[in-house]
Amino acid sequence: MKKHLLWPVLLLLTLAFANTLPAAGPPQPGGQLPEFKFPLPSERIDKGYLGLSGWGSTFRIPDIKARVVIVEILSMYCPFCQKEAPLVNQLYDAIEKDPKAKGNVKILGVGAGNSAYEVEVFRKKYSIPFPVIPDPDYAAYNLYGEVRTPYFIAVKINQNGTHEVIYSKLGGVGDIPAYLESLKKSAGL
Amino acid sequence: MPKKAILIVAALMMMTLSIPAWSQTHSEAYKDNIYQTGPLKPTDSVLKVKAGDPAPDFTLPSVSGEKVTLSRYRGKKNVVLSFVPAAWTPVCSDQWPGYNIVKDLFDQYDAMLLGITVDNIPTLFAWTNQMGKLWFPVLSDFYPHGKVAGTYGVLRSDGTSERALFVIDKKGIIRYIDVHDINKRPPLESLIRELQRLK
Numbered sequence: 001m002k003k004h005l006l007w008p009v010l011l012l013l014t015l016a017f018a019n020t021l022p023a024a025g026p027p028q029p030g031g032q033l034p035e036f037k038f039p040l041p042s043e044r045i046d047k048g049y050l051g052l053s054g055w056g057s058t059f060r061i062p063d064i065k066a067r068v069v070i071v072e073i074l075s076m077y078c079p080f081c082q083k084e085a086p087l088v089n090q091l092y093d094a095i096e097k098d099p100k101a102k103g104n105v106k107i108l109g110v111g112a113g114n115s116a117y118e119v120e121v122f123r124k125k126y127s128i129p130f131p132v133i134p135d136p137d138y139a140a141y142n143l144y145g146e147v148r149t150p151y152f153i154a155v156k157i158n159q160n161g162t163h164e165v166i167y168s169k170l171g172g173v174g175d176i177p178a179y180l181e182s183l184k185k186s187a188g189l
Numbered sequence: 190m191p192k193k194a195i196l197i198v199a200a201l202m203m204m205t206l207s208i209p210a211w212s213q214t215h216s217e218a219y220k221d222n223i224y225q226t227g228p229l230k231p232t233d234s235v236l237k238v239k240a241g242d243p244a245p246d247f248t249l250p251s252v253s254g255e256k257v258t259l260s261r262y263r264g265k266k267n268v269v270l271s272f273v274p275a276a277w278t279p280v281c282s283d284q285w286p287g288y289n290i291v292k293d294l295f296d297q298y299d300a301m302l303l304g305i306t307v308d309n310i311p312t313l314f315a316w317t318n319q320m321g322k323l324w325f326p327v328l329s330d331f332y333p334h335g336k337v338a339g340t341y342g343v344l345r346s347d348g349t350s351e352r353a354l355f356v357i358d359k360k361g362i363i364r365y366i367d368v369h370d371i372n373k374r375p376p377l378e379s380l381i382r383e384l385q386r387l388k
Contacts, residue, residue, distance in 0.1 A: 077287035077374065078216035079321050117378035118287070125290050136376075148217045171217055 026145035026153065027165045033061055033071075033155055034143040038110075038133045046131035050106060061155055062163045066106040067187040070167075073110050073144060073151040074132070076122035081150045084172050085126035088150075091176050092129055100189045101180060108133065112141035112149060156187050216283060218319045224277050231370040234351055237342030240366055244268075244357040247337045249305065249328040252313050257303065257326050263361045267300040267387050269380065270355040272343050274371055276308045276316035280352065284374050285327075286320045291377065295325075298384035299359075303328055307335045307350055343368060356383045 027033050037058035041047055051065020061069055072088060074081040088107065095101045109132030111119040119134045135141055144153070147170060154167035166186045173179045238245065248258040262268050273284055285304050288295075295302055302325040306313065309331040317327050330337045330350070338350040345351060354375060356365035365383040369375045 075216070075283060075287075076290070076377075077283040079218040079286045079289075079319065080216050082286065082290055082321070113283075113374065115376045115378060117381075118376065121291060121294075121377065150217070 024145065026147045026151065026168050028168050029165050031165050032163060033153070033165060036060065036140050036143050038140065041131045041133065043131075050108065050131060061108070062157050062161060064106060064108070064157065066157060067104040067189060068106070068166070068183050069155045069157065070105065070107045070183070071110060071153045071155065072107065073112055073141065073147055073149055073153070074122075075112050075149050076114050076118045078149045080171070081122075082126070084150050085122075085128065087172060087176070089126065089128060091173055091180065094176050094180055098180065098184075101184055104187070104189055105180070105183060106130070110135050110140050110144075113138050154183055154186075216286070218286075219277075219282055222277060222319075223279055223282055226278050229371050231372065232351055232368055233345040233347070233371075234343050234368075236366065236368060237340065238355075238363055238366070240363055242363050243361050244270075244355065244363050245337075245340045246361075247340070249330055249337060250310060251326040251328050252310060252317060253326065255326075257328055259303075259357070260361065262301055262357075262359075264359055267298060267359055267384065268357040269295070269300055269302045269384070270305060270341075270353075270357065271302060272305050272338060272341075272350045272353040272355075274306070274345070274349040274352055276306060276312050280372065280374050282316070282319075284352075285317070285323065285325075287374075287377060288325070289320060289323050291381075292324045294381055295384070298381075298387060300356075300384050300387075301325070305330050305337065305350070307331055307338060307344075307348060345371075354380055356380070356387070358387055 037060060040052060040057055040059055052059050052063060061071065092107055095105045107130040109128065109130060111122065111132050111134045113136065114134050115136045116134045119132045123132055151170050152167065152173055153165060155163050156166045157163045244259060246258065246260045248256050251257050259268065288302055304325060304327045307330045310329045313327055313329055317323055335344040335348060335350060338344040341355065343351040343353045352369045352371045354367040355363055358364050364387060367375055367379065
């Protein structure tokens with residue numbers, strides 16, 4: 001290889017492999033989510049909730065039909081996620097009862113290291129109404145900064161298809177009405 | 190020099206590609222108290238029993254104070270032995286809490302779960318307290334160290350045990366063994382499938 005070609009090639013190769021490395025930390029408010037294609041949920045009700053068409057086999061968070069998406073990174077095996085589950089269901093109920101939030105604020109669970117079977121066990125156990133996507137190989141989890149669980153990231157989705165992280169925090173969402181109001185305010189709802 | 194650079198970058202790329210999938214979730218329940226072992230040799234022992242053999246009997250102390258004898262379940266319950274390597278380590282800390290929410294599945298297949306590690310009782314007490322109230326006994330194979338793990342052939346050379354599952358039927362016969370890669374959690378569906386087969 002000619003010497004003047006070597007370094008650009010090495011740079012390109014390094015960049016090409018950079019996305020296989022874990023992220024340095026979770027996405028922060030003001031920033032963007034790492035690009036990741038989740039498998040499309042198999043249940044029609046889940047696809048309907050997320051406003052995703054049946055076409056294709058994957059989706060990105062900004063494809064979800066919503067103004068705000070709350071992503072909860074969880075695991076069926078995590079005691080705090082188990083404890084938090086009824087509270088996240090309460091947040092879901094609060095959203096569905098709020099005319100401005102309903103249809104505009106949606107929740108998506110990501111089951112880090114969980115198989116499809118394990119995610120379903122978790123959903124059934126806690127009667128979780130929102131979709132939880134299995135992430136059996138930790139692909140999304142690694143990209144999202146190997147956070148402790150449960151971890152919540154809220155993303156504002158703009159009408160032009162761009163998005164912005166507006167909340168990123170470990171642990172419970174705390175005061176549900178106050179949390180919901182702050183998300184609505186951030187999204188101009 | 191450029192050749193050397195190519196070799197270095199190639200080596201880095203190989204390392205990137207060969208990072209083992211040992212990354213694990215880590216519940217906030219344990220805060221900063223999980224000791225990071227890093228990737229370990231997947232298995233490090235030789236089984237001394239096989240499917241079809243009678244399960245070697247044992248009596249071990251449990252965290253709740255009572256002694257548990259395997260043979261007391263004979264004729265009454267199927268038994269799942271879940272050996273995990275050590276308290277306060279990444280994968281183990283997120284294994285039993287999952288089993289803790291599926292008592293109904295174990296009940297459905299008339300199965301009892303016994304959790305076993307080579308840690309002592311006070312350590313197991315402090316560790317399992319972080320998991321919430323467990324419905325199954327947690328047994329200490331601490332002294333003589335790892336005796337039961339050794340009998341089954343799942344004691345590793347560093348004194349911890351394998352991450353291993355044994356399914357034992359009501360006749361006391363071993364029906365299934367999974368000495369799992371220590372760095373990974375066995376998927377729940379594999380265990381449930383084996384319990385289904387007992388019926």
